[in-house]
Amino acid sequence: MRLLDLTATPHSSGNRIDLAWRTPAPDRLTRVRVVRRRDTHPASPSDGKVVAEGLGLTAVTDTGLHGETVYYYTLFPFDGDPGAYEVDPGNRISAMALSRYGFAQQMYDLLPALYHRYDAEHGYLRRFLDLPGSELDRLYSLTTSLLSSKDLRRVDGVLLPLLAQWIGWPTDRSAPVATQRNEVRQAAHLYRTIGTIAALDATVARVSTWTGRTKEFTHNVARTNQPERLNLWSLRRDGAGQWLEPALTSVNFVYDGRPAAVREPDGSLLIFYHTYRRHGWDLWAKRLRDGQWEASAPVVDRNGLDQHPAVARQRARLWLFWEGYDPVHRLRYLSFSTRDDDKWSPPQTFMDQETDRCRPAAVSDAAGGVWLFWLEQDAIRFNRHDGAEWELSEPGSLPAGHGLDDLFALMTDDRLWLFWTFRDTGAAEQTWSSVAYRSLALSTGDWSPVYDLPKSGHYHDRQPAARAIGGGVELFWSTTRYGGWSISHNTLTTGWGEAEQVGSSPATRRAPLPVDLGAGGTLLLYRSNQSVERSSSVYAATRTLDHRYAGTTTVDTTAKAKLALCGSFADFQTYLYDNGRANADRIADDTIGVYLTPPPAVDAHQAAETVARLRGALADFVPVTTRPVFIWME
Structure with missing residues (x-):
């Protein structure tokens, strides 16, 4: 119900406002609640101070107000008890309370005493001066209120469009007064963000409320010169086997390549990965300590290409291997650095730079040795460092096929496991990537035959990485089996189980690396182009x-x-x-x-x-x- 002829008039005596209205049905008494606020019109019957409430009200005087202050009123007609209040924007009004400065008395006091003597009996002159005095009180209050005309907390709502116009802000007059105040207050911040998503979202919400x-x-x-950017993510699996929400670990990106990890003596986890800098590809490290990731830091920072790190611990010494590139001879080669007493040695070349060598994989054994595997001329080559020197003058060779990539080595209690990928030609001469593996019995020194990871169908399996479990291994790898690149895992004990997908996401997930966290927990590091x-x-x-x-x-x-x-x-x-x-x-x-x-x-x-x-x-x-x-x- 919209009330008629709603008015709010400041009382000439000051600190009071008179409200009056008519109901659209004079023959029917209507209950009305009058609610007041100081900054904007009340939006509900409980949003502010209740001035009056009753049946058949058509006028209310609000007293005890502060002068030069604008008050906002909303009238809520209702029926019944408790009342079903009606909200109508037409039942809103505002007015500024005046202050009584006593100009009539001041003018009377300034008159000569003779006037006071003759006016003492009836006071006609004194009452006459109330006419101009009350008007002067009103004018002085209005003038004083202009001191707060730029104060967005106190300025009259009718002046907000003028303030907005001064700064070029388009005012939505249908918006509540509080909203208009906030818009003018935030206009400067929004103008500074013109062209940003924040400013556009704020404008949509302000204009449409949608x-x-x-x-x-x-x-x-589509831009052919912009491949997907794979950032480093991590996924935790608790002791109950449940995968938790993925977390962004680092925005130091790559296009391909798996991180390497090693456990430090203090229990922290240190990972290495390559990432692009302005002068080329460098090796960086990041530490997980007490469940929190610390800031990344460069380990190999120089011009050129340093990629695909592999790391292994040999008692107190840490070995870091990686792949370099010679642009003159267009050959890849292996480099390494060792860390003793928290100080890394200068980078050194492994063997020579005359033969193409790539994709190092390293693992340490219980006897204090470090095994290094790498790819060389369609074969897997290896050597072992016993702590003093490399044992084999001529590195061992494991023929493994063609299209080799993604070496990964794992040491369990009695075996050394080696995983890799190879190109597999299927139907219609299509080529797919598949995973193969073999193991070395440490007690006898015998290598097992080469086995293929079971797969059904034509899709890519790549970048295998494993962790030791009781009686076998748990293998993680990236696959296109489910459409797009995702991560699968399977366990090998007496035989392979059923492969399962690790979570589901439309984003690319590649290059997994599982790490034991203790208490049955697992941390899975991987690369993804997932949006943040x-x-x-x-x-x-x-x-x-x-x-x-x-x-x-x-x-x-x-x-x-x-x-x-x-x-x-x-x-x-x-x-x-x-x-x-x-x-x-x-x-x-x-x-x-x-x-x-x-x-x-x-x-x-x-x-x-x-x-x-x-x-x-x-x-x-x-x-x-x-x-x-x-x-x-x-």
Whole structure:
């Protein structure tokens, strides 16, 4: 119910405001609750101080107010007990309370005493001066109130559009006074973020009040020179065998390659990985201590390519091997460095740089030796360092086929396990990557035959890594079996069990490395291009997904999880979006997507009006070269 002729008048005596109104049905008495606030109109019957409430009220005097202060009132008609209050924007009003400065008495006191003598009996002159005196009181109060005209906490709501106009802020007059105050207060911060997702999300929420998220499409446009960026992630498995939520471990990225890990004497876990810097590829280290990751630090920092680290502990000495590259002769070679007393030795070349050697894998045994494996001319070569020298003058050789890659060595109580991948030619001459392995009996020195990891179908299995379990090993590897790159694991005791996928994600997951945490827990390190959710520094509620890591890859029609994201906010595949209509907005690297979720009751006409308002409002918060595209979400 909208009340009629609602007025709010400051009382001339000061510190009081008179409210009056009429009901639309004079023959029917109506209950009314009058609620007051000092900064904005009350939004509900309990949102502020109750001034009065009763049946048949048509006027109220609010007393005990502060002068030069604007008060905001909302009247809530209701019926019944308890009342079913009606909320109508038309039942809102505001007024500024005046102060009584006593100008009438001051003027009377300034008159000569003769006037006082003749006016003492009836006081006609004194009462006459109340007429101009009360008006002077009102004028002085209004003038004094101007001192707070720039104070956003106290200024009258009717002046907020003027303040907004001074700074070029478009005012939504239909918004509550408190919202208008906040908009003007935050305008400077928003203007500084023009062109950012935070500013766009805030504008959508301000103009439409709909749920919306903004996305930049610059990373959804295919670029052949931008492969997917694989950051380092970690996944924990508790003692009950449950995988927890993945966590971003480092944004030092690679395009391929597995980290290496070693346990330190103090119980911390030290991992090594290669990452790209401006002068080339370097080796970095990161430490997990007491469940917390410490900052990364470079270990090998020099010009050139230093990649694919392998690490092993030989009593108090730490061995670090890696792959280098000679651009002059176009050969790969192996380098190593040792750490004694927390000091790394200068990098040294293993053997020579005259033969192509790559993909080192290292592991230590219980006798204090370090085994080093590497790939050389379609064979797996190896040697053992006994603490004083390399034992074999001519490294051992394990012929293993063609297309070898991804060496990984593991030591258990009685065996040394060696895993690798090779190219397997299947039907129609298609080539797939598969995993093979063999083991060395430490007691006899005999190598087992080469075995293949069981697989059914044509897909890629790569980058095996294992950990020791009672009576066997648990193997992790990256696979395209489920569509896209994901991680599988299986156990080998008396035989292989059933392979299982480790979690599910539409993002790429590659190069797993399992590490025991004790108490049955496992830490799985891997590489992924998964998008990272980030918060805005301007509005904490504004969040977006950072899709810059997705890169450009060949579309895989078997990757159902990825394809299911097509057209959604979380879609990170490279594509050009077109909704099929003539002259439709085309998404490219100069467009942004505004994903809108309108309320259920919004019809097509209301939606079109809202989008029209948004187009006009967003123009002030995006660069002139950027075009917004509105996408409806279910």
